Amino acid sequence: MKLFTSPTTPFGRKVLLAAAIKRVDDQIETVNADTNPPGNAELMKFNPLGKIPVLVLDDGTPLFDSAVICQYIDTLGEPDAPRLIPEHGPDRWATLRLAALADGIAEAGILIFYESRFRTAEHHNADWISRQQQKVDAGLDYFDQHPLGWDVQPDYAHLSLAAALGHLDLRHGRRWRTDRPRLVNWLDHFGNAVPAYAKTTPVG
Numbered sequence: 001m002k003l004f005t006s007p008t009t010p011f012g013r014k015v016l017l018a019a020a021i022k023r024v025d026d027q028i029e030t031v032n033a034d035t036n037p038p039g040n041a042e043l044m045k046f047n048p049l050g051k052i053p054v055l056v057l058d059d060g061t062p063l064f065d066s067a068v069i070c071q072y073i074d075t076l077g078e079p080d081a082p083r084l085i086p087e088h089g090p091d092r093w094a095t096l097r098l099a100a101l102a103d104g105i106a107e108a109g110i111l112i113f114y115e116s117r118f119r120t121a122e123h124h125n126a127d128w129i130s131r132q133q134q135k136v137d138a139g140l141d142y143f144d145q146h147p148l149g150w151d152v153q154p155d156y157a158h159l160s161l162a163a164a165l166g167h168l169d170l171r172h173g174r175r176w177r178t179d180r181p182r183l184v185n186w187l188d189h190f191g192n193a194v195p196a197y198a199k200t201t202p203v204g
């Protein structure tokens with residue numbers, strides 16, 4: 001399988017973490033994708049939205065977005081590989097909801113970053129940036145006040161959160177860590193439990 005991704009995307013990192021936990025990472029070849037036109041033409045053949053990550057299966061079927069890819073990856077691996085998303089019941093919906101919250105933090109952080117990357121300073125919209133920052137902060141506060149725990153292996157929500165926090169470290173500095181000691185501890189704990197986290201540290 002081919003994973004169109006980049007070294008800096010939190011969503012692609014989430015997929016790589018999922019593959020490592022399921023022990024199927026050796027089945028995935030990563031392809032560094034250009035998301036900017038005109039270089040994104042190849043990517044758009046697989047995902048008309050031109051976004052990464054996209055997982056192209058061996059039969060050529062493209063899967064996106066990261067939530068769909070991670071659900072697919074959860075069907076792979078040896079029978080004793082840990083489950084990332086509980087199959088049914090309240091635990092399933094809790095995992096998916098918390099992962100959506102973590103993804104929302106990453107998405108809002110990315111919108112703020114894109115504002116500085118794609119618009120010149122005089123076109124920056126301070127209200128828009130502050131609105132996105134509020135989402136980032138409220139999401140982080142939620143996870144700081146409700147630390148995610150795990151018994152055996154981190155699940156899909158945990159790896160989504162770790163990827164989102166890693167992206168904030170990369171693009172927004174370490175400011176999120178101030179006054180959120182539980183969340184900082186949580187990420188340290190995650191990094192110790194999942195060696196793939198260090199291996200996928202973004203460089204941008």
Ligand SMILES: N[C@@H](CCC(=O)N[C@@H](CS)C(=O)NCC(=O)O)C(=O)O
Nearest residue numbers: 009010011035051052053065066067
């Ligand atoms: N909901 C999507 C978000 C994917 C996404 O926003 N990817 C960014 C990179 S982090 C991207 O491809 N941006 C390029 C663009 O929007 O044109 C997912 O979970 O995969």
